[in-house]
Amino acid sequence: MKRILLTFLAGTVVASFGNLSVAVAEPTKPECLAGAKPGGGFDLTCRLVANSLLASKEISTPMAVTYMEGGVGAVAYNHVIGKRGKDGNLITAASSGSALLIAQGKFGKYDETAVRWLGALGADYGVLVVSSDSPYKTLGELVEAYKADPNSFAIAGGGAVGSQDWMKGSLLAKAANQEPKKMRYVALEGGGAVLTALEGGHVKVGAGDAAEMAKHHVAGKVRILAVMSDKRLPGELADVPTAKEQGYEIDWPVWRGYYVGKDVSDADYNWWVAAFEKLTKTPEFAKERETRGLFEFTKLGADFDAYVKEDVVRFKALAKDAGM
Incomplete structure (x- = not known):
């Protein structure tokens, strides 16, 4: 009983829903790291969740958006891995471009397995x-x-x-x-x-x-x-046909997503996944996504993790075929 009480007071109670453990407590200092200067795609990705999470009351504390430019996200990637791998408050913006650069070895010594891929919430x-x-x-x-x-x-x-x-x-x-x-x-x-x-x-x-x-x-x-x-x-x-409609297997979603450090706890990781899932069903999020020129594209948790890793494999093949 004392252990349960102490856990509750610490704000890390975990409830079990099927096979998914979800942290009841939200992050105390939510932060989104954009790996570039303000105003670009990573900033857009951070603002998408920062604004809609607060507006939909999925978080009660405003999310800070911070910036770390360098290498089109490479510096931020290395920073999260080296310095904030356990920080459950922090999510970092990513995109299909991140997967492409990882596939080309442009994120340094770290590959796509060095972080935990959280979710994608929109795409161009x-x-x-x-x-x-x-x-x-x-x-x-x-x-x-x-x-x-x-x-x-x-x-x-x-x-x-x-x-x-x-x-x-x-x-x-x-x-x-x-x-x-x-x-x-x-x-x-x-x-x-x-x-x-x-x-x-x-x-x-x-x-x-x-x-x-x-x-x-x-x-x-x-x-x-x-x-x-x-x-x-x-x-x-709506009047423009897809490449596939015209007989060509050409597919290029420019997804906007997030990752957390490799050592973030399952409870914290699952809290973010559950929060994103609820967020995507709110009118506040739909408005933010539309305002930022993004189309519906949602992949969360393990599904997104697998998707990113498949992207990296695909991009490696494309780069090889292209003589890169």
Whole structure:
């Protein structure tokens, strides 16, 4: 009895629901670490949960958002592993880009097994875009034209060689049975620069993300030929077919998720998983996700952990095929 009382007073009571143990007590100092400067994708990912967890009353204490730039998340990854591996208050923002960099060995000596993957709560999706006056109206037409004369196609993306946008372009090259490493890729600073290059006729194809390109597609400034998702996206892009609809196995979800330290207790880990599961069912979260231009994509706990590890394997294969 004394042991139960002491445990209760310490605020770490654990209730068992089936095979899942869930910590009753919420983190006392919730914090989300963004591995970059304020304003980028990691910041967006942290703000998504920081705002909606408080608004939906899943947490009673505001979540702090902190920043640690370097290596597109690599410095934060190494910091969590080396310094805060047991900290159950801390979650860290991640994305499919994190899995891609891990697959390429760009997070240093640590691989995807060095942390506990918590969950993904939203996603954007890759798209292939051409200018509004482009002669190509379908992905099939673009693939055939690329196959006939790959050297005449400059493909622009908002990232360096080996980035997600480069990988999206490589999928076009592969669909045309061409070597991705020979692709004429133009590395630009973000999606805005890609749009400018397309509109100016400097490149023929742009690789980007659906949320960023949608309004320009609707305005008639560019034409999205395919979205890299399993099914059509809602809203402004409902008229745009997927690559799979057009006969090409091209899939690129840009998920937004979180991880915790490897040594975080099962009770703390399961508390976050349960909180995220409840959060995704609230109107407050749905509003935040929509405001931030993300589409529905939820994977939690063990399912997400397995998904990330499968992503890393897939990205390793893509990088090898692309000659990286």
